[in-house]
Amino acid sequence: MTKANHTADGSARVIRVGTRQSALALTQTGQVIDQLKQLSEQHGLPYTFEIVKIVTKGDRILDVTLSKVGGKGLFVKEIEQALIDGEIDMAVHSMKDMPFELPEGLMNGAVPKRVDPRDVIITSTGGGLSSLPEGAKIGTSSLRRASQLKSYRPDIELVSIRGNIDSRIRKLETEEFDAIVLAAAGLQRMGWESRIHDRLPIDICVPAVGQGALGIECRESDAGVRELLSLLNDPVSELAVRAERSFLGALNGGCQIPIGAHAVVTLPAGLEEKSVEGAVIELVGIVGSPDGAVLLKEIGKDSDPEALGLAVADKLRASGADDILAQVRG
Known part of the structure; x- marks a missing residue:
C-alpha cells in the first residue's frame, strides 16, 4: 500500500x-x-x-x-x-x-x-435536574456521572442504561426513567440539541477526559x-485534551472508572489563532466513589499540559484517590 x-x-x-x-x-x-x-x-x-x-x-x-x-x-x-x-x-x-x-x-x-464537553439531562417532563422529584430514576452507564450526580443529589436512583443515543432516548419513555444523562457533543453532532433539557455545569458534573x-x-x-x-x-483543543489525557494516564484510568477532567485554555491577548505559545491551562480533575459518598476534586494551572495533568493527579492521590480506584477495579 x-x-x-x-x-x-x-x-x-x-x-x-x-x-x-x-x-x-x-x-x-x-x-x-x-x-x-x-x-x-x-x-x-x-x-x-x-x-x-x-x-x-x-x-x-x-x-x-x-x-x-x-x-x-x-x-x-x-x-x-x-x-x-x-x-x-x-x-x-x-x-x-x-x-x-x-x-x-x-x-x-x-x-x-x-464542541460542548458537558453532560446533559433529558427528562420525561422537559424540566432540568432541579425539577426532578425526590427518588427520581436516572439512567446512565457511566460511573463518573453516577458518582457526581449521587454526590449532588443523594436521593436519586441511578440505573444502568446502555445503547446508542436514540435507543437511550427511547428507553427514557419505555422503561419509565425520570431522566437520562448523555454527552452534549453527541446530540449536537446529530443535530438533536433541541432534545436537551439541562446542561450540567462543570462544577456539578466534570466531563469525561476528552469529552466533546x-x-x-x-x-x-x-x-x-x-x-x-x-x-x-485545532491547537487550543489539542492543548486542553493533552492536559486531560496526561491526567488520565497518571491515574491509569479509562472510561470504565469514576474519574473526570476538564481543561480550559486561556490565550494571551493578540495571539495568532493557530498559535498557543504562552497559553495558560486550567485543569479540574475528579475521582469519586460510585455511590457518591466520596468525591475528590482538585484544580491546577500550568502552561505545560503534561506537567499539569500529572500535578492534578498527584494532588488527588494525596487525598486518597488511589484507594477509591483500587476498590472500583476490584
Missing part, C-alpha cells in the same frame, strides 16, 4: 477511514471527511475518502455495564488493529473512548475543534495522512 499522495498508476489516493457503525459514529466521521475534502482541495492534495465500518467489543456487549466489561479501549481496539494491519488509513474516534497509551506505530494525528473532542488516529509512518491531518488539528 503506497504512502504517497498518488497511487502507483497516478490516480488520487483513496484514504480509508475506520469508524464504529453507530449513527453518531458515522455522522461524526462524515463530518470529518467533509472537512478533510475541503482542506485537501484548498491545499492541492489529491485524496478521496472511503468509510470502513468496524464493530468493536464495546458495541457487541450491550447487556453489561462498561465497568463490568473490563479492559481499556473497548470501543477502539478492533479499529486500531485494522490501522496496524493496513486495512484502513485513519480512524475517527470519540476522544473519551481512547485509552492513554496507543499501540506502537500509531498516533493521534489531529484533534479537530472541540474527536481523536483522528493514524500510522506514524503515513506521511501523506499526517500532512493532511495536521491541517485539521
